[in-house]
Amino acid sequence: MLEAHWGVHADVWSVTSWTELRREALAVDAWNHRHPDEPQRTAHVATRLDPDNGPVVAVSDWMRAVPDQIAPFVHADWSSLGTDGFGPSDTRTALRQYFRVDPPAIVVRVLECLAQHRTVDQSCPTEARNRYTSLQGGRQWL
Template sequence: QDGHSHLLASTIPNIRTYDPAFAYEIAAILHDGLIRMYRDGEDVFYYITLQNESYPMPSMPESVTKEEILQGLYPFRRALEGRRENHVQLFGSGSILLEVLRAQEILETRFGVSADVWSATSYLLLRRDALATERWNMLHPEAPPRRSFLETQLAGVEEPVIAATDFLKAVPDQIARWVPGGLTSLGTDGYGRSDTREALRRHFEVDAESITVAALYRLARMGRISPTIVTRAITSFGIDPERIDPAIA
């Protein structure tokens, strides 16, 4: 398990880090890198994490722009059957986005909760832009305040956000202060292990079932659903609530 490299890379000022899920995202990032580094001679370099998991590669949705991919966040799939009374936002990166999509289906079909799924290609770039925007606003107190890309993307989003990643929880935590509805990060904190993908994702609690439980728990904390529903979900998914925290296991 490589859970820390994106966090370590965030200490380098001129690096651009990405954790893409699909081929069209990779194509957009590589094209941008060629232009910046080779055509324009910009003093930047890229860190891109890729997986060897085999899964279908969709075409780039017509609603998605290259700039959204490059800046770090875009809506990949809205609620399957429209927005319901209980609604959440799900962020996914890399191959974990597949688990997020599966969680979207579980939430809707089994619990009547709708969810929008977002592809988070770069938490670092989202954070940098948000910090730069805050700095500009602070130094120009009499000017109309600017909005960061993240704030623009999440305009009107008040529901809880669950962010699942193959990396440490601290990676999505980088943007927590700018998420209006609050952010719950699921990641692979803990010692590295060797096992099947399914077993590792269950161990680190980043599989679809764990994402579903996190979403239901946030709704319960908001008083939108009964805590009993969360307990039933935990039981039905075969999750042991007394197991040791994977961060120290």
């Protein structure tokens, strides 16, 4: 949707374990503190999510606190979406729509981040909200 509708290329990563990424980052941090005179190591997540490649939007079907556990180790601008709280979740699709972690919501969040960086026009997030609301039969999801 980002590429097709907005001309924005994005890398999409799948995280198999937010906890393991954090564990590794904490281990690197501890090693660096114990070895201040040696070349400092960099956590895997920090090397993969380079700030020069743009903002990071982490999305999870879990609470935002789950992906946020690696935020201190990501040096790019960070934003997260998650399913905080309780809501109608008769299907996974309904859950994602309710908590705004579905594709349209992710696109809007990415465009908001890019607009802050002036990488896309400031009107893009609003245009996206309007476009995707109309695609859902006028139902407000944002």
